Amino acid sequence: MAEERRTDENVIYVGRKPPMSYVLAVVTQFNSGSEEVIIKARGRAISTAVDAAEIVRNRFVTDAKVKEIKISTESLTNEEGRTSNVSSIEICLTKKKGK
Amino acid sequence: MAEERRTDENVIYVGRKPPMSYVLAVVTQFNSGSEEVIIKARGRAISTAVDAAEIVRNRFVTDAKVKEIKISTESLTNEEGRTSNVSSIEICLTKKKGK
Numbered sequence: 781m782a783e784e785r786r787t788d789e790n791v792i793y794v795g796r797k798p799p800m801s802y803v804l805a806v807v808t809q810f811n812s813g814s815e816e817v818i819i820k821a822r823g824r825a826i827s828t829a830v831d832a833a834e835i836v837r838n839r840f841v842t843d844a845k846v847k848e849i850k851i852s853t854e855s856l857t858n859e860e861g862r863t864s865n866v867s868s869i870e871i872c873l874t875k876k877k878g879k
Numbered sequence: 880m881a882e883e884r885r886t887d888e889n890v891i892y893v894g895r896k897p898p899m900s901y902v903l904a905v906v907t908q909f910n911s912g913s914e915e916v917i918i919k920a921r922g923r924a925i926s927t928a929v930d931a932a933e934i935v936r937n938r939f940v941t942d943a944k945v946k947e948i949k950i951s952t953e954s955l956t957n958e959e960g961r962t963s964n965v966s967s968i969e970i971c972l973t974k975k976k977g978k
Binding site: 846849851869 | 922923924925926929930932933937945948949950951952964966968970
């Protein structure tokens with residue numbers, strides 16, 4: 781079946797902007813021919829990532845499905861050398877062509 | 880195989896408290912004999928839910944696995960009768976006994 785393709789192009793990193801900014805990025809990515817778009821976020825942006833995925837699925841790319849959701853923990857080191865753990869999420873949306 | 884049991888007991892609703900409050904609730908639930916605990920959250924609390932799940936898995940119940948993560952959209956009606964959509968998440972953690 782479809783090989784997992786993780787080029788940088790089909791990964792959308794969610795930050796502090798409103799969800800619609802990322803919705804636009806995801807929709808653009810699907811429209812440019814990607815079958816799979818991965819939405820990644822850390823910390824407080826996780827909620828925004830879920831919002832963006834849901835808006836894409838419900839309003840813009842209604843044939844897109846959530847293929848997989850992964851959560852994990854990343855260790856970040858700040859300028860003072862202290863490490864803190866931050867949760868992250870990866871939401872993989874797929875749109876099958878011709879089905 | 881294991882029937883999906885969704886009694887109220889093994890569902891932890893995440894709100895505005897710090898993640899550790901919910902971590903404690905999840906750990907208590909596992910210690911009381913549950914094999915499966917579901918963490919639910921809406922809106923901004925989604926990040927906290929992911930934090931809680933990750934802390935449980937990494938620090939307290941290291942044999943717990945993420946069985947499934949679902950995202951969805953809920954319509955809420957406020958006092959003025961307006962509806963707004965809010966994203967929600969369900970994280971299902973399982974701990975297999977005797978394995």
